[in-house]
Amino acid sequence: xxxxxxxxxxxxxxxxxxxIIGSMIFTIYLLKISLYYALFFNLISLVALLSIFNFNFxxxxxxxxxYLVPFIVVYPFFQPLTINYNVxxxxxxxxxxxxxxxxxxxxxxxxxVIFLFWMIINLCIxxxxxxxxxxxxxxxxxxxxxxxxxxxxxxxxxxxxxxFIKCFLIFGFLxxxxxxxxxNFNWPVFTLVTPQLFxxxxxxxxxxxxxxxxxxxxGSGTFEHFNGLGSYxxxxxxxxxxxxxxxxxxxxxxxxxxxxxxxxxxxxxxxxLLGSFFGIMIYLFFNSKNPNQKLLIVILSTLIFGFxxxxxxxxxxxxxxxxxxRLTVWSYVIELALQEPEKLIFGYGYGHFKSELLIDSRFxxxxxxxxxxxxxxxxVFGFVLFLLFYIKxxxxxxxxxxxxxxxxxxASLLSFLLHQFFDNSFFSVFNGTISFAFLAILKxxxxxxxxxxxxxxx
Numbered sequence: 001x002x003x004x005x006x007x008x009x010x011x012x013x014x015x016x017x018x019x020i021i022g023s024m025i026f027t028i029y030l031l032k033i034s035l036y037y038a039l040f041f042n043l044i045s046l047v048a049l050l051s052i053f054n055f056n057f058x059x060x061x062x063x064x065x066x067y068l069v070p071f072i073v074v075y076p077f078f079q080p081l082t083i084n085y086n087v088x089x090x091x092x093x094x095x096x097x098x099x100x101x102x103x104x105x106x107x108x109x110x111x112x113v114i115f116l117f118w119m120i121i122n123l124c125i126x127x128x129x130x131x132x133x134x135x136x137x138x139x140x141x142x143x144x145x146x147x148x149x150x151x152x153x154x155x156x157x158x159x160x161x162x163x164f165i166k167c168f169l170i171f172g173f174l175x176x177x178x179x180x181x182x183x184n185f186n187w188p189v190f191t192l193v194t195p196q197l198f199x200x201x202x203x204x205x206x207x208x209x210x211x212x213x214x215x216x217x218x219g220s221g222t223f224e225h226f227n228g229l230g231s232y233x234x235x236x237x238x239x240x241x242x243x244x245x246x247x248x249x250x251x252x253x254x255x256x257x258x259x260x261x262x263x264x265x266x267x268x269x270x271x272x273l274l275g276s277f278f279g280i281m282i283y284l285f286f287n288s289k290n291p292n293q294k295l296l297i298v299i300l301s302t303l304i305f306g307f308x309x310x311x312x313x314x315x316x317x318x319x320x321x322x323x324x325x326r327l328t329v330w331s332y333v334i335e336l337a338l339q340e341p342e343k344l345i346f347g348y349g350y351g352h353f354k355s356e357l358l359i360d361s362r363f364x365x366x367x368x369x370x371x372x373x374x375x376x377x378x379x380v381f382g383f384v385l386f387l388l389f390y391i392k393x394x395x396x397x398x399x400x401x402x403x404x405x406x407x408x409x410x411a412s413l414l415s416f417l418l419h420q421f422f423d424n425s426f427f428s429v430f431n432g433t434i435s436f437a438f439l440a441i442l443k444x445x446x447x448x449x450x451x452x453x454x455x456x457x458x
Contacts, residue, residue: 055100059156060163062092066148067167070175070430074190074222081192086429090140093147100155108154111389112439116146118382119350126349138351141429145436152440158451161441168434169243169256172236176263179219179229183266186217193224202268219266230269231425235412235434236260237272238279242408245283246455271422279415286398286407326368326422333367337376347379370426390417393439401446405455409442 066089073080101107119142127135152164181187182197189197198218206214218226240260244253264272281301288294333353337344353367353376367373375383394413397406416426416435425431445451 055103055155056157056160058096059151059160062089062096063160063164063167065089066093066433067171070171070222074192076192084137086140086144087136090144090147090429093151094143097147097151097155100151104155106154107150111385111392112149112436113146115382115385115389116142116149116436118385119378120146122347122350122378122382125346126352135351141427141432142350144429145433148433149436149440152437153443156444158448158454161444161451162454164437164441168236169240172233172240172260172263173256175221175223175229175232176260178221179226179263179266180259182219182221183217183268190222193222194220198226200268204265204268204273216268218268219263221263226267227269227271227423228425228428228431230264230267230272231416231419231423231428231431232434233260233264233267234272234275234279234415234419235431235438237264237276238283238411238415239408241280242283242287242404242411243455245287246404246408247457269419269423271419275415275417275419278418279411282414283407283411286410287404329367330369330372333372333376343379344376345379346381347375347377350377352377366424368423370420370424373424373427389439393442396446397442401442403445403452403455405452406442406445409438409445413438413442 069085069089072078072085078085120139123135123138123142127138152161156164178188182189186197198220199216200218201214201216202218203212203214203216206212206216219229220226221229223229223232237257237260240253240257244250244257247253261276264276278301281297285294285297288297336353337348353373367376371383374386378386390413394410397410413435416431416438420426426435
């Protein structure tokens with residue numbers, strides 16, 4: 001009788017959430033004292049939680065926490081300057097993955113896994129295994145992406161995928177609203193991540209309509225930089241377009257797309273704009289079954305880029321001087337890399353050009369080109385792995401997953417990839433991890449069609 005009462009007590013949802021929040025708070029407190037203590041308690045608390053609750057419930061809680069971190073770190077109350085919440089979530093995800101592997105006795109290695117594992121090995125070789133704690137910030141992304149990718153691919157059901165996508169959409173919607181307010185009212189400003197909003201002569205509307213000022217604030221949401229939000233929205237805008245296009249009479253889906261589209265516009269990130277437009281065209285291209293329509297989409301895309309936007313973009317880049325500065329940075333890092341070309345085989349080491357060279361030079365920024373950064377830091381070997389897993393997943397999706405959800409995910413990934421020629425968000429903990437989560441979802445759709453029922457719901 002007592003045992004039944006205890007089980008009933010723990011089945012109460014409020015009690016479940018209270019236990020989880022309590023264990024998280026205590027672990028976060030331990031992070032301030034010692035990473036090892038936090039890791040140990042994380043493992044104990046996770047095993048205890050999984051013994052009380054099912055995997056699906058715990059998966060959702062941790063994924064929800066992953067999406068909450070960008071909101072948490074902007075408030076002083078949570079002491080983000082002394083507590084690294086990304087480390088906590090990364091450890092939690094890694095431990096959840098390990099427990100999943102032990103319990104399910106399933107683990108698969110593919111090119112994507114090898115690439116992420118190569119990033120970790122590359123870090124150990126370059127910085128040394130003994131310096132993991134010293135350079136822990138570089139390990140957060142590959143460990144988080146590695147864990148999320150495998151959890152979604154191997155240990156999630158359609159309900160988990162649906163929950164992840166819903167969090168993705170809600171997060172993008174809220175961030176877009178914040179960005180629209182920031183660009184138009186210079187509010188809200190989150191001083192812990194950005195002391196003041198970025199402002200420049202980037203207002204697209206000012207280059208089209210002479211009566212509007214070219215000077216504008218740039219929406220960044222709760223991200224440190226407008227390019228960070230732009231990168232996220234380069235994933236979400238083509239995705240929400242496909243989500244709405246599937247059920248065009250659904251006003252909620254239309255609202256999601258419109259808000260995120262304008263959120264992307266008000267970041268005034270050119271890479272995000274070009275990537276999003278490209279992604280939508282890709283979706284329409286694959287969605288069309290008429291060869292003439294496909295040809296028309298290609299022609300229209302070329303005309304828009306080549307004739308309608310060319311003069312405006314040329315004038316815009318000339319006035320803002322942003323493209324020229326990036327070309328200068330790219331030329332500089334390539335020149336440095338070619339001084340020891342033999343190192344390009346396996347790379348100079350992940351984080352090398354940011355931590356060692358750019359900071360010590362006249363450039364104190366990032367390379368702003370993820371593809372170039374992969375070649376230089378992870379080497380030709382890493383770049384070949386990157387090409388292989390991307391080409392493999394995209395080609396298989398085109399060949400075997402001919403459905404609207406696959407096209408939306410594919411369009412989002414290609415949009416994000418194009419944006420990475422002008423940014424380095426591929427290596428960010430949040431955006432980079434979501435891109436690998438989308439790769440896992442793209443593969444998941446091929447083997448499990450159940451998730452498609454939700455996509456086509458009204």
